[in-house]
Structure formats: structure tokens, C-alpha cells
Amino acid sequence: MIRPHHRNPGPAFSEDAAAAAPLRWLLLSAVRSSPVRAFRTDRLRPAGIPSLLVACLALAAALLVTGCSSVSTRKVIALDRFQRFYVERLLNENHHLDEIIVAELRRLGCTADSGPRTMMPAHTEVLVTYDARWTWDFHTYLIELNLELHTVFPSKKLADGRYYQPSIKPRAPVEVVRGLLGPLFGR
Template structure:
């Protein structure tokens, strides 16, 4: 009986230690009526507490041929889309970006034209630049 309990305890310990908290998810979707290639000017609306994510998003969109401006207020001029984002950070020995959601919106109605998300826990973490690249690429892959 004692050996059986030790074996069960040992198997439980091995099972606990061998399972990790490695989760990663990346998605992108575009409204069927949206033509992303027609959106030539975008405004990335900066989150007030953000130091650099808005710049990474703007730079990545520029590689797609989009003219991008940034700011914390409403866009000053005429733009084809407003880009909003939510970045969630986590502490695990160092700070890392846990999740990033980017939404491309109609500037007049605020309707979400396209959205993308990337979620990586500590063991599969990516740099903020890699997270932005993953999300934007998935959005553009979702375009028809």
C-alpha cells in the first residue's frame, strides 16, 4: 500500500513538473466588405501610457504601403482608417507583452473593419516588435 501511494505521488509530481504554461494564439480577421488595400492612410491612436508600441504598429503598417500618422487625440486630417490597440503586459522575472490586439476602424463610425490578436505566455513570449508583426501579418492574411 505504501509503495502504491509513493508511486502515485511520484507520478503526480512528474505530471505536474512536465506540463508547462506554454500557450500561444494568433488570429486575424477582416470584415468581408472591407478592402484593406484601399486603406492608404491610417492614424494610430496612441494609448497615453504607451512608450513605443504605437511606433512599432505605425512602422509595420508603413511596410504595407500605408501612410501613417500617430497621436493621442482624434486624427487631425482625413484618414481612411483609425488603428486602436490594447497591449497587456505580464511580469515573469522580466516584463513581457502577454497579449496584443490591434483593430483597424472606420474613422467616421468607429466600426471595426479588421482585427488581430496575439497571445503568448512566458515560455513562448515574443518581443513587442514580433508581436506587432504577427498581428499585422495575420490581419493582412485575412484580407481577400
């Protein structure tokens, strides 16, 4: 004998159940007829709230990952008239930023070299100094870079630049240096 499937009638009929019946019917009909359905229609929750929650969480995660970055450059004198640059290597900096800066200066068409200040060639026109701040969050990345360009004699500031980005998804040091030196040389 085949029995029809019967739902459990639940507790005995009461006045509270009678009062909640129209509300339950209204919510269930809204969920079932809505184009955006809830994940489970057997629960009484309005349609759209889970998708709204997921959208808000995704937006918050995107904002946290991108973070805020700032790049500012300022030049006092046009740098295109100088050709020979020397990047002072910091003794406690093991990330080879001086080599990255030299490579970018050469890409911009300048003659550049790096090393300790005591090894600076006599024909150097511009001394480039930098200060870098690195941080570690599952990998080491550049969080801040300050560049200053000075004439050798007399020591006069020509330009400076600052990069700052305290976020989880940082830029590569090559991109940071290119973003700082490009505007200083008008490129």
C-alpha cells in the same frame, strides 16, 4: 606480503539473504548486461529508469517554456483599398507599441502616423486602436495584444486581431505586431 582484496562478507548468512540472493544476482546481471546502464551499477536499480526520468523532466520543461500562444485575426472588409492609417497612442502605455505598429504599417506600404486621437490628421481613413497587457517575470514582456481597425467617419469596424501567449518565453513585440497585421493585409 600482498593480500588479495576481499569484500566484506556482510552479516552472517541467513534465510532472508538466501532468498534475496537469486533476485540480487538477476538484477545485477540485467544492469551489467543492459546497453543502457544505470548511473551507478553498485546500487540495485533497473537500467533505464534514470534516463527515462531525465527524458520526462526534459519534456515537461520544454512544454512549460514554450507555452501556448494564440493569434486570431478577422477582417470584415479588405484593407488593401485604404492607405492612410492613424494609430491612437494610449497615454498610460510606455512600451511604444504605437510606434511598432506604425513601423509595421509603413513596411506593408501604407501611410501611417501615431499620437493622441485629438491630433489625428483630417485625411485619415483608418483609426487603429490597441489594448496591450504586459507582465513582469524577471523582465517585462507582452502577454496579450488586441488590435482594432475602424473607419474614421462613420466609425465602422474593418478588422480586429488578438494575440495571447502566457508563457515564460514570449515573442518580441515586433514579431507579435507583424503576426497580427500580416494576415489582415493578406501577407
